[in-house]
Amino acid sequence: xxxxxxxxxxxxxxARRLAPLxxxxxxxxxxxxxxxxxxxxxxxxxxNATDVxxxxxxxxxxxxxxxxxxxxxxxxxxxxxxxxxxxxxxxVGGRREMQRMPNGIYVGxxxxxxxxxxxxxxxxxNVTVDAASLGLKSGNALLLRGGKExxxxxxxxxxxxxxxxxxxxxxxxxxxxxxxGDREETxxxxxxxxxxxxxxxxxxxxxxxxxxxxxxxPVVKHYKGVCHLFLDxxxxxxxxxxxxxxxxxxxxxxxxxxxxxxxxxRAAVExxxxxxxxxxxAGVELRGCPRTVALVPEAKIATDADWGAEFLSLxxxxxxxxxxxxxxxxxxxxxxxHTETICTNDHAHAERWxxxxxxxxxxVNASTRFNDGxxxxxxxxxGISTSKLHAYGPMGLESLTTEKWIVLGSGQVRE
Amino acid sequence: xxxxxxxxxxxxxxARRLAPLxxxxxxxxxxxxxxxxxxxxxxxxxxNATDVxxxxxxxxxxxxxxxxxxxxxxxxxxxxxxxxxxxxxxxVGGRREMQRMPNGIYVGxxxxxxxxxxxxxxxxxNVTVDAASLGLKSGNALLLRGGKExxxxxxxxxxxxxxxxxxxxxxxxxxxxxxxGDREETxxxxxxxxxxxxxxxxxxxxxxxxxxxxxxxPVVKHYKGVCHLFLDxxxxxxxxxxxxxxxxxxxxxxxxxxxxxxxxxRAAVExxxxxxxxxxxAGVELRGCPRTVALVPEAKIATDADWGAEFLSLxxxxxxxxxxxxxxxxxxxxxxxHTETICTNDHAHAERWxxxxxxxxxxVNASTRFNDGxxxxxxxxxGISTSKLHAYGPMGLESLTTEKWIVLGSGQVRE
Numbered sequence: 001x002x003x004x005x006x007x008x009x010x011x012x013x014x015a016r017r018l019a020p021l022x023x024x025x026x027x028x029x030x031x032x033x034x035x036x037x038x039x040x041x042x043x044x045x046x047x048n049a050t051d052v053x054x055x056x057x058x059x060x061x062x063x064x065x066x067x068x069x070x071x072x073x074x075x076x077x078x079x080x081x082x083x084x085x086x087x088x089x090x091x092v093g094g095r096r097e098m099q100r101m102p103n104g105i106y107v108g109x110x111x112x113x114x115x116x117x118x119x120x121x122x123x124x125x126n127v128t129v130d131a132a133s134l135g136l137k138s139g140n141a142l143l144l145r146g147g148k149e150x151x152x153x154x155x156x157x158x159x160x161x162x163x164x165x166x167x168x169x170x171x172x173x174x175x176x177x178x179x180x181g182d183r184e185e186t187x188x189x190x191x192x193x194x195x196x197x198x199x200x201x202x203x204x205x206x207x208x209x210x211x212x213x214x215x216x217x218p219v220v221k222h223y224k225g226v227c228h229l230f231l232d233x234x235x236x237x238x239x240x241x242x243x244x245x246x247x248x249x250x251x252x253x254x255x256x257x258x259x260x261x262x263x264x265x266r267a268a269v270e271x272x273x274x275x276x277x278x279x280x281x282a283g284v285e286l287r288g289c290p291r292t293v294a295l296v297p298e299a300k301i302a303t304d305a306d307w308g309a310e311f312l313s314l315x316x317x318x319x320x321x322x323x324x325x326x327x328x329x330x331x332x333x334x335x336x337x338h339t340e341t342i343c344t345n346d347h348a349h350a351e352r353w354x355x356x357x358x359x360x361x362x363x364v365n366a367s368t369r370f371n372d373g374x375x376x377x378x379x380x381x382x383g384i385s386t387s388k389l390h391a392y393g394p395m396g397l398e399s400l401t402t403e404k405w406i407v408l409g410s411g412q413v414r415e
Numbered sequence: 416x417x418x419x420x421x422x423x424x425x426x427x428x429x430a431r432r433l434a435p436l437x438x439x440x441x442x443x444x445x446x447x448x449x450x451x452x453x454x455x456x457x458x459x460x461x462x463n464a465t466d467v468x469x470x471x472x473x474x475x476x477x478x479x480x481x482x483x484x485x486x487x488x489x490x491x492x493x494x495x496x497x498x499x500x501x502x503x504x505x506x507v508g509g510r511r512e513m514q515r516m517p518n519g520i521y522v523g524x525x526x527x528x529x530x531x532x533x534x535x536x537x538x539x540x541n542v543t544v545d546a547a548s549l550g551l552k553s554g555n556a557l558l559l560r561g562g563k564e565x566x567x568x569x570x571x572x573x574x575x576x577x578x579x580x581x582x583x584x585x586x587x588x589x590x591x592x593x594x595x596g597d598r599e600e601t602x603x604x605x606x607x608x609x610x611x612x613x614x615x616x617x618x619x620x621x622x623x624x625x626x627x628x629x630x631x632x633p634v635v636k637h638y639k640g641v642c643h644l645f646l647d648x649x650x651x652x653x654x655x656x657x658x659x660x661x662x663x664x665x666x667x668x669x670x671x672x673x674x675x676x677x678x679x680x681r682a683a684v685e686x687x688x689x690x691x692x693x694x695x696x697a698g699v700e701l702r703g704c705p706r707t708v709a710l711v712p713e714a715k716i717a718t719d720a721d722w723g724a725e726f727l728s729l730x731x732x733x734x735x736x737x738x739x740x741x742x743x744x745x746x747x748x749x750x751x752x753h754t755e756t757i758c759t760n761d762h763a764h765a766e767r768w769x770x771x772x773x774x775x776x777x778x779v780n781a782s783t784r785f786n787d788g789x790x791x792x793x794x795x796x797x798g799i800s801t802s803k804l805h806a807y808g809p810m811g812l813e814s815l816t817t818e819k820w821i822v823l824g825s826g827q828v829r830e
Contacts (some may be wrong), residue, residue, distance in 0.1 A: 016747055020770040093770075099792060105781050107791050114803050116775065173419060195629075197803050212608075218804040221545045239826035246828035298554040331821040332431055341822075354821050355435040355508075358530065365519050366824030372695035375829070376522050376820060388529050388612050405791060405808045406769050407756075409781030413661035413728065414790070 004188045007176040008143060008195040011116045015141035016164040021169060023090035026137055031170035033133065034166045036080040037089040041075040041158070048125065055123070055149045056286050064305075070153055074334055078126045083378075085133045091397040092139045104386040106414050108206035108211035109403040113139030115197040116191055117271050117400060118178075119382075120211055122203035123147035128157045129198075132175045138400035143196065145189060147203075148180035156181075183210065190215040194214040198390075205398040220395065222360075222386035224310040225255030225338035230327040230353070231275070233266035239269060239342045239365060241278045244316075248366040249282045253312050254358045255384060256371040260307065260317040262327045267294060268320045271335065276318070281300040282315045291320040308334035314393050324349050328356050335359060360386050360393035389408075419603045422591040423610040426531045429588035430556035434528050436584060438505035443550055444583035449497040451579045452544065455571070456490040460729050462567040463540065470538070471815040482704060483538045487569055489696045493541045496795075503794045506812040507554045510821065515549045518827050524818040527552030530572075530612040533593075535605055535626055536560035536799075537618035537755045546615075548588045549797050553815035556589040558611065559803045560604060560722060562618075563595035570594075598625065605630040617798055635810065637775075637801035638751035639725040640670030642783040645742040645768070646690070646761035648681035654760045654780060655686060656693045657733075661782040662756075666695045670799060671754050671786040675722065675732040683710060683735045691733070699729045706735040723749035739764050743771050750774060754786040775801050806828035 037044070050069040055065055059398030070078075086308040092110060096106035117140045121133040129146050135142040141254060147156045158177030178189060190199060193216050201211035202219050208221050213403045230246055231240045247258030263272050268291065277297040286292070287300035287306045293299045299318060306317045307330070321327045324342075331340050341363035343355040350364045361371040371394065373381025385391040452459070463485040470480055485493075506526060511521035532555045534546040543559055550557040558815030561569045573592030580587045593604060605614060608631050616626035616636050623636050644662055646655045660671030673806040678687050683706065691701060701707070701714035703720045708714050714733060721732040722745070736742045739757075746755050756778035757768040765779045776786040786809065788796025800806040806814040 016771075016773070018765075019773065101790070101792065105785060107785075110769065110777075112773070166712070183588070213631065218633065218802065242826060242828050250829055272708040295747065314570075350823075352435075354525065357433075358431070358434065358527070359819065361524075361820040361822060364824060365826050366822045367828040369829035370522075370822055370827070371820070372518060377516065387633065389635070389815045392817045402803045402807045404774065404784070405776040407776060407778040407781045407785055408765075409779065409785075411651065411657060411780050412785070413657050413782040414665055414784035 001101050004104060004178060004185050005192065005195070007178055008116065008189070008192050010145055010173040010182050011176045012195050014171040015115045016018045017171045018136070018141055018174050019115070019139050021139065023095070025169035026090065026139065029136055029165055029170035030082050030086045030090045032164035032168050033161055034079040035130070036160050037075055037079045037082070037129065040081055040160050041072045044075055044160075044271050045071055047156040047313075050152045051150050064123060064149070067198040068125070068149055071124050074126060078129045081130060082133045084136050085380055088137065088397060091401050099397060101172070103412050104410065106408040108406055110406050111401050112404050114400060114402055116141045116143065116195060118143040118145065118196050118217070120145045120186060120189070120199060120207065121147065122207060123149035125150040125153040125157060127202060128177070129161070131382065132161050134380055134397060136170060136402060138397045140400055141176070143176050143178055143189065145178040146180060151180045152363060159400055163265060169253065173283055180194070186210070193217050200383055218390070220385045220387050220389070220391055220399070221354045222255065222338065222384050224336050225257070226259050226308055226334060226336040227256060228260045228308050228335060228340040228341070230262040230324070230331075231264060231271060232265055232324065232342060232346055232349050233264040234345050235267065235272050235343045236275055236345060241275050242339065243343050243365070243367050244275050245278055245282060246369055248279060248316050249285055249314070250369055252314050256368050257312070258316065258368050259309065259311055260319070260334070262319050262321050262330055264323055264327070265320050266290070272296060272320070274319070278411055279316060282314075284316050286316055286318050288318040289320055293317045309319040310336070324352060328352070331357055338370040338384070339363065341366060341368050360384065375397065419600050420610070422593055423531065423604070423607050424480040426558055427589045427610050428555040430528070432532070432586045432718070433551070433556055433589050434554050436494040436554065437508070437692070440584035441552055441554065442501045444551055444580055444585035445501045447495050447579035447583050447642050448548065448576055451575045452490055452494045452497070455575050455770060456487045459490055459568065459571055460486055462571040465567045466565055473639070475564060479538060479564070483540065483565055484584065485540050485742065487540060488563060493544045496545060500548045500552050500795055502727065503552065503755075503812060505552070506816050513823070519825065521823040523821055525821050526744040526816050527819050529817055530559065530611060531556045531817060533558040533560065533632070535560045535601060535613050535615040535616045535622065536562065538564035540565040540568040540572060542577070542617060543569050543592070546797065547576055549795055549812060550815060551585060551589060553812045555594070556591070558591050558593050558604065560601060561592040561595060565597045589667045601625070602629050605632060608632050613799055622638055622738055622745050633805070635798075635800045635802050635804070635806055635814070637753065637799050640672070641723055641725050641749060641751040642671060642754040643675045643677055643746050643756070644783065645677040645752060645757045645763050646679060646682055646686060646737070647739065647757060647761055649760050650682065650758045651760060652686050652689055656690050658756065658758050658780070659690050660693055660697060661784055663694060663699055663731050664729070665784055667729050670739045671783050672727070673731065673783050674724065674726055675734070675749070676697050677736050677745055679742070680706070680735050687711060687733070691780060694731060699731050701731055701733050703733040704735055706732045708709050725751070739767060741806040743767070746772055754778065754783040756781060756783050768773055775799065
């Protein structure tokens with residue numbers, strides 16, 4: 001069986017049986033997955049070696065090959081990640097706010113799984129296990145469609161997961177590996193409105209755009225992280241240096257890294273050369289507005305394309321602005337609703353920033369790098385959403401669930 | 416200006432200014448709208464008369480013409496509905512769970528408007544005012560695209576709302592009436608992914624399918640309400656009669672009306688004739704499975720198309736099932752995730768129903784007719800969602816908002 005629709009129907013069937021299961025059953029399945037992963041490290045490594053070899057032959061870039069790798073250390077880390085998910089509370093089943101209405105009925109909400117979640121991702125086979133574990137813990141069945149570069153590895157991982165489920169209370173059909181074929185199959189998957197409740201694309205902007213443009217089922221996604229730091233007049237200059245450096249340099253290739261620095265013109269003359277020196281010293285290329293270049297001769301002049309660009313490397317756009325209004329305007333125009341932070345000592349400005357910036361995480365005096373499920377205490381993260389519907393920001397287990405209404409009566413009818 | 420994209424850009428601009436406004440400003444705008452509506456009752460009536468006349472000439476059905484009507488009584492009721500929304504708490508701005516993390520940053524959530532919401536609806540001009548009021552109260556800008564049958568009325572209502580906004584703190588551009596043209600324009604609206612955060616279709620299944628199939632922006636919708644009542648073995652027979660009658664007869668044309676009755680075979684012989692007699696006495700046409708027809712000779716034999724049908728009239732499908740498992744299976748197969756209720760005296764069965772049924776409202780011993788924002792204490796309702804993402808069930812003001820993360824630091828960086 002490999003038709004996408006058939007796999008989805010199997011997942012849907014399993015989802016019904018999985019949804020009411022309690023934590024003990026789901027954690028039991030996760031423990032079985034972790035155990036079997038460790039036991040199959042050699043087998044996984046062999047399949048992965050085939051994928052890596054093939055990828056090298058087709059000229060895949062070294063960073064991509066690095067992500068594709070699943071040697072014994074990655075298997076162990078993946079098994080540990082599964083065991084970490086076991087320690088998290090069950091996001092499903094809780095009832096809240098059972099309100100007694102005037103006619104005596106109780107009305108409240110119960111948290112339930114979404115049902116069937118499809119994950120479309122690239123050549124990172126550990127995502128297969130991560131997504132399966134988070135999905136199962138939250139009571140969902142999964143359709144996992146990874147990159148074709150990882151297809152040997154994913155096939156083995158899929159089999160291992162299904163074997164583990166077979167010895168657990170979770171129905172085996174709850175995790176379905178969609179064979180990585182061409183985009184037509186993905187398009188078919190994205191159109192299964194009666195069978196799939198949510199699709200989460202994980203990968204580069206190209207993949208995410210393809211999913212967003214072709215999906216008839218709901219999508220939660222983020223395209224890119226164009227994060228800004230605004231240095232307000234009167235801010236602490238040491239803090240400004242620290243936040244700029246951490247945002248840009250600590251891990252430049254991730255979505256919550258800093259891409260643009262905005263500086264109040266009243267602070268620029270003194271502050272900007274200091275901040276720039278620190279960044280230049282860390283190997284950062286600066287692309288500035290004319291006023292920036294006048295203050296920092298090492299900076300290149302920015303082009304229009306640099307505002308709103310996601311560099312994902314040691315490049316930073318820098319602009320001097322007239323004040324917080326222009327900073328807010330710049331962020332509204334060029335930001336990507338991901339993470340925006342202000343460095344300020346002005347309470348009213350801090351509050352305006354919090355109120356007026358539309359982003360999944362809005363920060364005062366903190367590094368953009370904190371926008372992360374782990375840092376926010378979610379325990380585990382399936383992604384960061386910059387869509388506003390359903391989830392905005394890091395998505396933990398709760399983002400894979402919804403709430404239904406429940407009503408307890410004693411025969412009441414509507415008048 | 417009537418290009419859909421231009422209107423959406425105006426709305427987006429207004430949304431930024433509207434989002435941080437407090438309750439006083441928003442309620443002030445609503446009061447101005449209510450006042451101006453009353454003052455313009457004659458003008459609205461005149462425009463509406465033109466619409467109604469034109470609709471009659473084109474042969475629109477009487478129930479449709481009834482919904483299109485906006486005489487002085489409807490204007491007054493609409494103004495009162497706006498005033499009711501003024502009494503509701505502001506859904507926006509609240510901060511919750513500001514957790515202090517080990518490194519000293521505070522991390523929490525702040526409830527914020529979605530941004531720009533498009534409502535696509537049919538020939539009910541009061542929706543123009545209802546949707547505008549709910550949208551503004553929740554801090555959103557609106558694109559309102561009503562049916563072309565109501566275009567004269569909607570044009571006048573749009574002007575009245577914008578005049579009211581001009582004398583308030585809410586930017587005038589926050590409510591945009593999209594001229595009712597052909598479906599091409601609606602399709603354009605549904606593709607404005609950078610400008611529109613959510614589209615809510617309100618109307619018949621045809622409209623909703625058109626929106627769902629053509630939208631590139633997120634949609635929250637419900638197609639239909641195929642609601643079931645399962646009469647369990649040992650249930651209270653008087654309660655069974657009451658719930659069946661209320662579900663089917665009280666208002667058969669609405670989405671939370673009952674469409675199918677399931678009866679446990681152990682109860683059927685005694686119970687089904689009693690329930691059927693009451694329904695037949697109220698003028699209901701019964702379409703039953705062979706076992707039903709054997710017990711109730713007045714029932715017609717059901718065809719396959721009757722299971723899962725949304726009759727919206729005094730027709731009810733009736734089926735005898737082997738027990739709760741078969742009832743759950745029937746609901747999973749034929750239900751529409753809207754409202755499902757069990758009449759039972761068995762506690763374990765009540766719990767299984769609550770756990771296992773996947774619907775926006777799952778009920779025990781209560782009429783399906785209770786699935787309604789007013790009945791659930793939401794104060795006002797913009798629709799009922801049977802999509803699971805973002806909102807599942809009646810959508811009140813909170814469903815028009817989302818939560819962003821906020822972080823308060825004192826210079827912390829990621830290690």
